[in-house]
């Protein structure tokens with residue numbers, strides 16, 4: 581337990597606040613309490629040193645927990661949250677997700693009444709903000725800076741392996757772009773793809789990523805490694821029908837066959853005005869590029885829309901994969917996505933296979949392909965051949981456990 585930690589507990593139940601105060605004081609924390617959101621916001625606003633951690637009830641009569649989170653976001657709260665409420669598991673998960681979507685660190689949730697051990701365990705996970713991984717600290721980059729980076733070759737491709745679940749065969753890689761920033765180190769795509777889309781730089785960015793990926797695919801092929809190389813497209817890349825010709829010409833120029841390249845488009849973005857994107861995707865498919873639906877399950881595609889899109893692969897979003905083995909709701913989402921993929925004769929990929937439990941679950945499910953930290957994180961191209969050798973050994977061991 582970090583003795584210097586400052587905790588604020590917010591709950592409309594004064595008795596519970598007393599119990600928590602006693603529990604946490606016994607653990608050696610500094611603890612303040614408020615019984616309504618307004619007072620809590622005033623408490624936070626009245627001091628220079630914000631609490632490191634807020635224990636938050638969800639169901640409160642005046643300002644509920646979700647509204648309180650929204651105010652925290654407006655106030656740029658950098659501390660962490662633990663949800664402590666009587667709501668059911670699903671509500672708590674939804675609230676946790678919402679807070680995380682606002683970039684607030686959530687250590688977890690507990691059901692009332694929570695034991696002192698459970699609370700201590702979650703609090704023990706708290707880390708001071710400066711110890712958070714560098715790419716979790718968000719910095720907003722400007723369009724000019726990004727434009728220069730694209731022109732100067734500061735964008736580098738990393739590649740994350742995709743393996744066949746039954747045979748262990750490394751069938752391909754997904755290209756994930758990183759920005760090798762001269763002073764900030766390796767910057768992750770969620771910090772600059774949005775900027776590129778907003779300022780009309782995404783076509784240039786995608787071309788750089790595609791060119792490097794196609795080159796790399798040829799280098800691998802020439803060394804005897806046949807890998808299907810996937811590249812993420814932005815929906816904003818699919819606004820002009822010229823794009824098909826640009827991609828085809830690029831592949832031909834580099835000497836890559838269309839069959840070596842797979843283009844991923846995320847499901848959420850697929851569902852807006854489909855006319856032009858549909859034409860572009862269909863033409864890419866006719867030229868024998870492979871197409872993949874990314875982050876499946878996060879959008880609202882109807883069966884009819886899916887049937888009409890000429891895809892080869894469906895990637896089940898990582899939020900339905902990690903932990904699915906021990907969570908019935910995730911499992912239900914996973915299973916129905918998998919069934920849909922099979923019915924539409926698409927290859928199914930489980931994204932976000934993070935640990936052995938996820939791997940075991942995916943193997944049992946009958947899903948075709950897996951991708952995730954348990955198998956490997958994205959890596960520079962040069963590391964891949966050596967990784968494949970070590971994976972083959974590891975797969976052998978994993979396989980013999982069954």
Ligand code: C2E
Nearest residue numbers: 756757768769770773789812813814932933934952953954
């Ligand atoms: P995505 O296409 O869904 O890519 C998967 C993301 O999940 C990657 O994050 C990957 O590193 C991460 N990931 C892989 N395995 C695991 C796992 O087991 N657990 C967890 N928690 N995460 C895992 P990354 O590299 O930060 O990319 C984030 C997103 O940025 C990508 O999501 C993709 O939508 C976008 N992106 C990346 N490169 C490009 C690009 O070249 N062009 C465009 N338009 N978007 C890109």
Ligand code: MG
Nearest residue numbers: 754812844874
């Ligand atoms: Mg992707």
Ligand code: MG
Nearest residue numbers: 874875895931
């Ligand atoms: Mg994905």
